[in-house]
């Protein structure tokens with residue numbers, strides 16, 4: 001029920017008025033606070049959608065009570081007061097906001113067109129109005145001043161009248177021309193306007209780098225809420241080096257104060273022509289800008305760009321419609337803070353508020369543990385989201401996200417939704433701070449975080465159901481157990497069909513089970529069984545590599561096999577003993593020890609042996625199922641060999657027991673030189689190291705002597 005003077009007693013009416021007035025005061029204070037966080041600190045506390053809701057509520061109240069609208073109300077102003085940290089720049093042509101339409105349906109485009117036609121006094125019989133439609137980039141507006149084609153100043157929008165001088169940082173942006181091309185160079189005074197933004201991939205990479213820095217103990221660093229704020233923060237830096245290190249981009253979309261045509265400035269009649277000229281002067285102008293005749297074409301544009309939104313490399317929060325004819329723009333003019341000739345037609349917000357119901361830990365296929373927030377379902381970026389990543393333990397603690405908190409969730413493009421921050425107010429009392437579990441929630445094995453690493457990992461690689469597929473693929477690969485035909489698709493089928501839980505189950509597969517799999521003929525099932533059977537005869541080095549112990553690659557596996565000779569010796573070696581092996585440092589040693597400390601991993605190893613997987617054990621037998629003609633020899637590869645790639649040559653040499661080194665020294669036994677061999681060949685000659693070609697290498701591989 002709504003209260004109006006006619007149906008409510010006057011004191012009730014007065015009370016309602018009083019409540020409105022109080023709410024307006026409250027909203028203004030809130031909006032001022034959030035505008036300050038957003039525009040001055042580049043560190044918003046609430047999502048834009050939330051800010052827009054507060055703004056709309058205030059606008060509605062002001063519409064109902066126009067007598068209480070104050071000139072300093074956030075509804076009457078653009079941006080925020082420029083910061084005193086920068087020199088002020090006066091905008092000769094004010095930098096305004098754009099009227100925003102949050103109704104994402106096509107109707108809004110038609111309504112805009114109808115309004116424009118009405119304001120221009122057009123008749124239904126008049127032709128459609130020409131518009132230019134452009135993406136609305138989510139970055140920050142910048143004015144660039146060019147004097148005779150040379151960039152002399154760059155300014156933020158500030159409060160629309162006075163901006164901040166950010167020439168020092170904007171100069172570092174590669175897409176901002178320092179000198180204009182073509183006839184742009186001759187214009188006495190030219191102000192170009194556009195948006196500085198950060199591409200989504202650049203933003204993700206920047207945040208990943210920040211997370212690494214924080215993990216490495218850099219206390220001063222933080223991650224950024226979204227590309228818009230990362231871009232704004234970079235531009236509004238005092239130190240240009242910081243901005244230069246952040247990957248920023250720039251799109252030009254219009255002009256500000258320009259020398260009139262009569263005094264040597266450019267003459268334009270349409271906005272579209274402005275965009276084309278900007279391009280010839282050397283600016284990036286969006287390829288997505290398009291001319292549209294009439295409201296229907298605008299609605300179609302909104303739909304088309306909306307469909308592309310997730311795949312665009314940058315964030316957009318809507319599209320902008322602009323009347324193309326500049327004389328009409330002039331005629332339509334401005335209201336307080338917005339031109340009448342433009343409209344920002346939004347898309348569903350990419351950031352929303354919701355509540356954390358739980359924090360779960362997920363285990364990825366490589367064993368990495370990721371804390372994930374379970375959320376009260378929320379519509380964000382066009383879909384309903386119920387889970388959002390929290391990346392790692394440090395991130396959860398730094399953001400201090402707890403169960404019961406209200407958080408900002410971001411979903412942009414095809415990047416997985418993430419919790420970007422906790423939003424005030426905090427609940428009273430709060431939940432417990434997050435702790436990473438000490439044991440894998442999937443398999444119960446110990447969870448390990450290595451020094452200098454951001455991630456926690458499950459150490460039960462051979463057994464952990466989360467890591468099954470990865471473990472089997474690794475185990476079966478050519479350089480490990482070499483089970484031919486056991487690829488991605490088949491592993492999926494075996495695991496999903498419940499036939500294989502650990503690698504030991506491979507040796508228990510029967511023909512009947514295999515033949516029942518979809519797309520599996522008897523012949524291929526037989527081939528696979530034969531390949532599995534063949535793999536039972538292996539070497540200790542291959543077997544150790546096949547286990548998938550973190551940091552134990554092929555060559556470490558070989559070193560371990562050579563040093564210990566027997567599997568049990570490796571499994572029981574202490575961290576100190578492991579470090580006796582050349583090239584095995586504390587991290588690798590700890591990783592091997594932890595792996596074999598997991599009872600589940602040991603069980604799988606025992607099952608493999610029980611299934612008949614075997615290798616020659618003991619001194620000298622460690623690595624050889626064939627002769628090792630290059631045992632103890634070090635070779636260096638240089639240049640291009642006629643038939644072998646460098647990888648293939650390396651594999652062959654290592655299979656023959658040799659080592660491949662990166663540089664030539666007195667300890668090098670042979671240098672294998674191909675086409676276009678460089679300084680390594682010179683070095684070999686200088687040191688008198690024997691040099692062989694590919695034929696020579698092949699001879700060495702089979703144990704023949706070669707004369708260099």
Ligand SMILES: NC(=O)c1ccc[n+]([C@@H]2O[C@H](COP(=O)([O-])OP(=O)(O)OC[C@H]3O[C@@H](n4cnc5c(N)ncnc54)[C@H](O)[C@@H]3O)[C@@H](O)[C@H]2O)c1
Nearest residue numbers: 034035038044046047048051097098134136137140141253
């Ligand atoms: N989260 C918060 O706390 C908070 C606080 C204050 C403001 N905000 C957000 O900031 C925005 C405030 O609106 P505003 O007044 O700055 O205007 P706006 O960002 O909605 O629209 C005007 C701006 O659009 C940009 N723009 C992008 N592409 C353009 C194009 N092709 N042509 C012309 N302009 C283009 C320009 O930078 C211009 O200044 C809202 O989205 C609001 O939610 C958020």
Ligand SMILES: [Zn+2]
Nearest residue numbers: 440443458464
């Ligand atoms: Zn596990």
